[in-house]
Structure formats: structure tokens, C-alpha cells
Amino acid sequence: xxxxxxxxxxxxxxxxxxxxxxxxxxxxxxxxxxxxxxxxxxxxxxxxxxxxxxxxxxxxxxxxxxxxxxxxxxxxxxxxxxxxxxxxxxxxxxxxxxxxxxxxxxxxxxxxxxxxxxxxxxxxxxxxxxxxxxxxxxxxxxxxxxxxxxxxxxxxxxxxxxxxxxxxxxxxxxxxxxxxxxxxxxxxxxxxxxxxxxxxxxxxxxxxxxxxxxxxxxxxxxxxxxxx
Amino acid sequence: xxxxxxxxxxxxxxxxxxxxxxxxxxxxxxxxxxxxxxxxxxxxxxxxxxxxxxxxxxxxxxxxxxxxxxxxxxxxxxxxxxxxxxxxxxxxxxxxxxxxxxxxxxxxxxxxxxxxxxxxxxxxxxxxxxxxxxxxxxxxxxxxxxxxxxxxxxxxxxxxxxxxxxxxxxxxxxxxxxxxxxxxxxxxxxxxxxxxxxxxxxxxxxxxxxxxxxxxxxxxxxxxxxxxxxxxxxxxxxxxxxxxxxxxxxxxxxxxxxxxxxxxxxxxxxxxxxxxxxxxxxxxxxxxxxxxxxxxxxxxxxxxxxxxxxxxxx
Numbered sequence: 433x434x435x436x437x438x439x440x441x442x443x444x445x446x447x448x449x450x451x452x453x454x455x456x457x458x459x460x461x462x463x464x465x466x467x468x469x470x471x472x473x474x475x476x477x478x479x480x481x482x483x484x485x486x487x488x489x490x491x492x493x494x495x496x497x498x499x500x501x502x503x504x505x506x507x508x509x510x511x512x513x514x515x516x517x518x519x520x521x522x523x524x525x526x527x528x529x530x531x532x533x534x535x536x537x538x539x540x541x542x543x544x545x546x547x548x549x550x551x552x553x554x555x556x557x558x559x560x561x562x563x564x565x566x567x568x569x570x571x572x573x574x575x576x577x578x579x580x581x582x583x584x585x586x587x588x589x590x591x592x593x594x595x596x597x598x599x600x601x602x603x604x605x606x607x608x609x610x611x612x613x614x615x616x617x618x619x620x621x622x623x624x625x626x627x628x629x630x631x632x633x634x635x636x637x638x639x640x641x642x643x644x645x646x647x648x649x650x651x652x653x654x655x656x657x658x659x660x
Numbered sequence: 661x662x663x664x665x666x667x668x669x670x671x672x673x674x675x676x677x678x679x680x681x682x683x684x685x686x687x688x689x690x691x692x693x694x695x696x697x698x699x700x701x702x703x704x705x706x707x708x709x710x711x712x713x714x715x716x717x718x719x720x721x722x723x724x725x726x727x728x729x730x731x732x733x734x735x736x737x738x739x740x741x742x743x744x745x746x747x748x749x750x751x752x753x754x755x756x757x758x759x760x761x762x763x764x765x766x767x768x769x770x771x772x773x774x775x776x777x778x779x780x781x782x783x784x785x786x787x788x789x790x791x792x793x794x795x796x797x798x799x800x801x802x803x804x805x806x807x808x809x810x811x812x813x814x815x816x817x818x819x820x821x822x823x824x825x826x827x828x829x830x831x832x833x834x835x836x837x838x839x840x841x842x843x844x845x846x847x848x849x850x851x852x853x854x855x856x857x858x859x860x861x862x863x864x865x866x867x868x869x870x871x872x873x874x875x876x877x878x879x880x881x882x883x884x885x886x887x888x889x890x891x892x893x894x895x896x897x898x899x900x901x902x903x904x905x906x907x908x909x910x911x912x913x914x915x916x917x918x919x920x921x922x923x924x925x926x927x928x929x930x931x932x933x934x935x936x937x938x939x940x941x942x943x944x945x946x947x948x949x950x951x952x953x954x955x956x957x958x959x960x961x962x963x964x965x966x967x968x969x970x971x972x973x974x
Contacts, residue, residue, distance in 0.1 A: 442750050442751060499746055500745075500746030501747065504760070505763065507710055507740040507742075508735060508736075508763045508764055509732040509733065509764060510763050
């Protein structure tokens, strides 16, 4: 578990990362109730925060690739799959931990207005993993760090819009409504709305399952990038 | 014992043939210098040898077994010093070594001990708790080397480990290589600096356009062009009649000019030193003249037609 331990150490050592995983999520908890969304506004947008944190994690993997440290790991007696799962497990632990803290704080702040906190935690956890996978795949497509960061910063809000986080999917033209089903944020919205509606685990099967499926597909895509 | 063997290895990138039926061997305890101009295929050869990239055909054996038999176990016996400094800049020197030692399976007290030894070997003990971003180029290179030897590999492959370092660090690195070799480690050393190969290598392999074009001890290789000598002449004024005069001397194979210095390649024993001096004196003032026996650099130039250090990276 050397890789897992050092991924955690490196991420949590950087003050900018600490601010990213504390300030933004805490700010989210204290946002006022939303107009149309059945959850406090912060929980409507928390998915976007998770995606930005995952994007930061993706830059770390990309920097390791650019600087040749991944190549060096490739020369060690470690399989690429081992490197990948230990890295993703460490990042997932941080994202799931942040989700747990946000849901727990949200329960304390919003009380009964935050319905089904356990289910919300599950939805955010699955979305965390999908966000990580997306970030890994995104950064694997680029050779230039700045280009990758600039574009993902624009793409995340677009995915949120298309996925129905900012306004109901039904408010968009029918073509966009169909396209929306192709982005993981759509299934995050579905999951959150179902959770707010009091759905049990069985009712959440489709959004959770699809988010995990997206995760697997993205991780597969991201792991295909050659080291040299 | 043969540590590494490549037999008829072919590697293509698309239609570009990078390694063309390369065959070589390295014996235990050797320091082999791998030389080649830019684009010769040196780094590809190193990556193929370690199993980092696959080859199109041919066989590779390490430690007496085919590479594909147990690639992970084999990788654990190799240390690779990458061309770029590839360490984590957000971990201290000690933490970098703990990480790389850890992924090679070292744990607990043995990891601590090996980290300490590696720091001592490269002379970074007092900087162990500093981040590499605060290191000079030479110190970063030394850390890069330490990361490759923390697990005590039997074979160390060094891909241009001294690029861009100060003379003091270069001396330190070369001394480290010699010391590792004295302790029994086999070393494959790639460089653009001929003098480094002359200083440390027990055998040299010259690679050009994917072929091994020469192989042997330095004296063996120099022997191959023993029939030539180089006369270096510095004059106050290089004129065309002087050059024509020099070219027309019997046994002269080539004349090149570099500022006020004229390089003349001539057959050994032709007695041309006197004739060159006479011709130059007639044409004007002679500042300096000497005759040299061929060096490894001359061997390289003769075999490849290129200078070893002609800029850029492979």
C-alpha cells in the first residue's frame, strides 16, 4: 500500500488542496434553500464541488506522467493496475470522506429539510468515484497541463447544466434532454431527486448503477494512456 | 555470468525502424558504455531491455532467463536512472527514497537502512529532509540516482545521468558509479559525454540508426583506426592556398577548419607532421602544432560520421 499512503500524503500536504477539500464543501453546507430543487442549494451544487476536487486530483496524476515519475513506477515491480487502484482508492477515500462530512454537517445545519442523509451520502459517494474516473480520463487525453485544466474548468459547469443540476432537464429542448442522459451529472440529479423523494436503495439502483458504470468506463479509458 | 542478452531484437514505431536486429551481451560486474548520436535508438534499447516496451521480434534475457518469464521479479533486480529527473517534487529526498524503496518491496528497518545508505552514497544525507524543488541541478540528479539504487539492484541502467550538472556533481556521480561497480553492480551507462565513458566504462557499444556498429574495449576500438593520426595546426591566417597545399600532401585523408585551427587527418607514419609544418610556415605564422593518436571520440566520428554531442535530446 506504499502508493496509496503516499498519494494521501502528497495530496493532504498541499495547503491549496486542504483549502479545496474544506472551505468549498463547508461553504456548500451553509448555502440557503433552493428555489426548485427539493434539497438545500448547497447539496444541489455539491456535485460540482466534487468534480472540481476530482479535477485537481487528475492534475496530480497528469503531472506525474509529464515529469516521468509514472515512467519510473512503470520500471518498478508494480503492475499498472496496482498503481491505478491504489491511487484511485486514496483519492476516493478523500472524496467519500468529504461527502460524509458535508452530509453530516448538512444534517446538523438543515435538520429535517435534508431528507434521507444516508441515501444522499450513497449518491454522492457513487458520484465521487464517477468524477474521479472522468477526471482521470480527461487528463489522459492531454499532453499539456494548462490546456487540460482550462478546458475541464469550462466543461464541468456545462455538464452540470446539461445534467439538470442548475435547472430541470425538462426545461431544455428535447434534443438536449436526450443528450443529458449521456452525462453522469444527469444520473447524479436523478439520484438526488429520488433520494429527496424518499426512494430506498432499490429505487436508486439505476442512477447508482449507471454512475458506477461510467466510473468503470472512464477509468478504463484513462488507464489506456501510454507512459512513454 | 551473462546479466543481459539481446538477440536479433527489432523494434518499430509505425514504419520507423528504431532497433534493427540488435544483439548484445553484458557480463556480470561490467560497466558498459552505450554511445550513439541523437536518434540512434539508445533510449528505446534501454526501455526494451527492461521490458517497459515490447519488441517486434527477437529475444531478451536478463539474469539468465527470458524477460517475459517473470517480468516483475526481473524488474525488482534492476535500477533505472531516467534521463529526466523523475522524482516527486512535493516529497522530501528521504520520502522519495522511502516511496521508491517501498514499491520495490522494502519495509520497516531494512527500508530505513537502505534509504540512509542511498543518501550517503549520493552525498545527500544532510539534505534528506529538503524538497527537491530546493535542490541544485546536480543535487536533483544525485537524488534521481539514489531513487534507482535504494533497493540495491544487481543491474543499474543509467540514461544520460549527468546532463546539465556542474563538474563537481559530475565527478561525484562518476565516482558513485565506480563505487557501485566495485561492490559488484553491473552498469549500463548511456551518455553524450565521451570523457565519461573513457573514465568509467570497461567496454563500449556504439549504436547508430538502430544498429550496433562497434563493440569492444576502448583500446580495441581505438585499435580499429590506429592507421590514422590527427594533426592540429593553429596559424595566424587560414588561407585557401594553405588548405590546398595541405590537401595535396601524400597520405592526407581530410582537412577541416575551425577558426584559426586546421585539423588534418593523415596516415600514421607518413611523416606528414614535418611537411604540414613546412607548408604552414611558408604560408604565414604558425602558432601551435601537435599530432595526436586517435581517441574514442575519433572512433565514434569515423564510424558514425557524426559528433556525439550535436545538441538536442534523443
